[in-house]
Amino acid sequence: MDENQLAGYADKNQLPPPSERIPAIRWLKQNLFSSWFNAILTIVSTALIMTIVFGLLRWALEARWEVIPANLKLLLVGTYPVEHLWRVWAVVYLVAFLLGFSSGAHGGLMRRVSTTAALVSVVLAVLPFPWGTRGWLLGIAVAAAAGFGLGYLGKGIRWCKRLEIASWILSFPISLIFLNGVGGILPVIKGRTMWGFMLNLIGAVVGIGLSFPVGVLLALGRRSRLPAIRLVCTAYIEIIRGVPLISLLFMASIMLQLLLPASVRPDLLIRAMLTITAFSAAYMAENVRGGLQAIPQGQYEAAYAVGLNRALTTILIILPQALRIVIPAIVGQFIALFMDTTLFGFIAILELLNITRSIMGNLEWRGTIFELYVFIGIVFWILCYSMSYVSRRIEKTLGVGER
C-alpha cells in the first residue's frame, strides 16, 4: 500500500481544509479572461449560449405543449385499455416497493435512488394531473415507504437478503405476466405491439435480463481451453457485433418464420425481444470477458490449491468477483439497449418514437413535431442520465480501477 492510499484513509476522519474564498473578480479573471485567447473564447461562447437560450425560450413559450398532456396516456402506454391501467400501476408499485425494501435493507446508494423516486412521484402529484392520476402517483411514494419499513425491520434477519434477491428476480416475469394477462384469471390484453413507452422499458429490461445468463456463458466459452467451444462462441460474438441491430431486426421480421417449422409462429413482439436478447448477449459477453480478464491469476491458483476443480473455481471464486467489477459496464449496456429499443419502430412496433406518428397524423395536432421530439428527448435524457449517474456512483463504491 503506497503513501497516497494511507493518506486517503487518514483523510476520512479529518475535516477538509477550509475552502479558499476567491473574490468574484479574481475568479472571472482566472477562469474566463486569463489570456486574450481565453477572453475571445469567453465572449464567443457567451454569444452562443445567449442565442441558444433565447431561441429556445422564445420557441418554448410559443410551443403548443398541450399536445403532450392531451396524448400522455397514448405516449406512455399506447393502446393499453383504460379499465386495465391499474395493472400498469400495480407493476410500478411493485418496483417502488422493492426499491424501498432494498434501500431499507442496505441504505447507501439504494436509499438515495428510492428516496429520489418517491420524491419525484410526490412532485409529479402536485402537477395539474386529473385527481385520479394524482392519487395513483402518491401511491408510488406510499409503496416505496412501505417497502422501506419492511426492509428496515428485516435487516438483521438472515433469509431477508435471499428473499430480496429472489423477489427482484421473480418480479420481472410476474410483471410481464401481469401486464399481458393469463388465460382465465386476468384477461389477456390485445395489441401488445402498441404499448408506447412501456415497450421501450420492457424491451430493455427483458433484453438485459435474458441476455445476462447467455452472455456469461458466451464469455466463459470464449475463454475456454477447448478450441471447438471457443471458436463457436467467438464466431457468434463477432458476427453479432459486426452487423447493425437494424439488420438483425429485419432478419427477425422476415426470415425467422422461414427458419422455424410452420407450426411455430412467434408474434412480432416476441421476435423483437428474442432479437434484442441475441444482440445484447454478444455485447454482454464482451463486458463479462473484460471482468474475467481483470481477475488475477493468483485467484485461480489459490482456488486449485484449496482443492476446487475448474468448474467450482469459476462458479464460486472467479464469477462473483468478475461480475461485481462489470456492474457499471452492464448499466452502461442497459442504457444503450434502452435507447436502441427506439429501433423497434422499424418492424412496425408502436413504441414511444413510432407512436408519435399517429399523433402527428391527427389533424388537430399538425405541426407539433418539435414538441413531441423534444418531449421524447427529455424523457430519454432524464432516465439515461440518472442511470449513468447511479452507475458512476456504483463504480466509486465498488472502487473499480482503484484497487
Next chain:
Amino acid sequence: MLSKKVSSSHSVPFWRDVRVLRVMGQVVFLVIIAAGILWLLNNLQVNLRACGLRISFNFLRNTAGFPISEGLRYNPTDVHGYAFWVGIVNTIRISLIGIALTTIIGTVVGIARLSSNWLVKKLAGLYVEVVRNIPLLVQLFFWYFAVMLTALPMVKNSIRLPGSIYLTRRGVYLPWITLAESFGTWAWYIIGGLVVAIAVYVFRRIQLKRAERPGFPIIWAGTILILILGAGWFLTPGNPLALTIPVLKRFNFEGGLWLSTSFTSLLIGLSVYTGAFIAEIVRAGILAISRGQTEAARAVGLKKAHVLRLVVLPQALRVIIPPLASQYLNLTKNSSLAILIGYYDLMNVGTTIFNQTGRAVEMIMLIMASYLTMSLLTSLLMNYYNRRMKLVER
C-alpha cells in the same frame, strides 16, 4: 520419471481420461450445434419449397426498376446487383464523410472539455452529456423531420449562408469544384509532383535517421509538391479546376453541389452523436499522458513541436486509436438507420430489393456479409496497428 512409469503400467480407462473426455465434450458440443443449424436449414428448405422458392442469386441479374436518387450514376433499368453496389458505395460515402466530420467535432470538443476557460469547459460538457443520453434515432428524426423538412424554408425563400451556401427544404446547395477540360494536362503534374515528393520524403527521412536527428520530412515533401502543382497551374492553358456556384433558377437551384435532405440530416445526426463519444476518447487520451512526459522532453532539449510529435502524440494515439476505430465502426453500422429517413444506403437498397423480389434469405446474407466485411477489414487494420504500436518491453 516415476509418474510416467505409473501411468504406463496402470493405464487409465478412456472414459476417465481427461484428454479423451475433452475431445468427446467438444465433439458432443459440435454435434449439438450442427444439429441445430441443420434443423433450421431443413425448416428453411421446407418453408421455401412451400412458397415455390429456391435459394439462388440469379435475381441479381434482373432489372431493378426502382429509382435511387443519389450516389453513383444509376438507371432504374440497371440490374439489382448494381443497385446494391450503389447502396454499398453510398454507405461508404456517408461513413467516410461522417468519420471526417465527427473526428473534427470530437477533437475540438474533447480539447474544449480540458480548456482552462470555465465557460468553454462547461459548454463542451453539456454537449457531451446531452447528446450521449438521447437515442440516435430520436436525434436523426429531429434533424430530418423537424429541422430539414419542417423548419427550413422552401427553395424560393432559402436561407443563404456566407459563401453561397443555401439551406432549403429540398436539401443543401454548396459551391463545388468541378474538373475543367484542361484538367487532363494538369493531372500529369499531380502525378509527377507526388512521385518527386515521395522521393524527397524518403531521402530526407533516411538522411535524418542517419544523423539521428528529429525533423519534419513531410514539410519538405509538402513544399515541393505545392511548388510543382503551382507551376503546373500556370503552365496549363486555362484553369484546370472550375468553381460552380449554385444559382436559383425558376424552380430549383442549378450548379454547385446538392446534398439531399436525407444525406444532410444523416450526416449531421451521425457526426454530432458520434462526436460526443469521440470527445470523451480524446479527453481520456490527453489525460493519460502525464505532465512529467512533457516536462522531461522539454528538459532533454526538444523543441515544442518535437515534444508534441515525438513524445506526446505517439503515446496519446496509442490510447486513443483503438476506441476511436470502434467508434468509426459504430458510425458505419449506425448509418444503416438511413433506411428510416430515406437515404439510399445498402440497408435501404437491400430491403427495397427484398420488397421487389421476395428474396429474404439472399438479401439478408448479402447485407450482413457487407457489414461484416467492413467490420473485419477495420479490425484487421486495428490488429496490425496494435501490433506495430505495442510497447517495446525491455
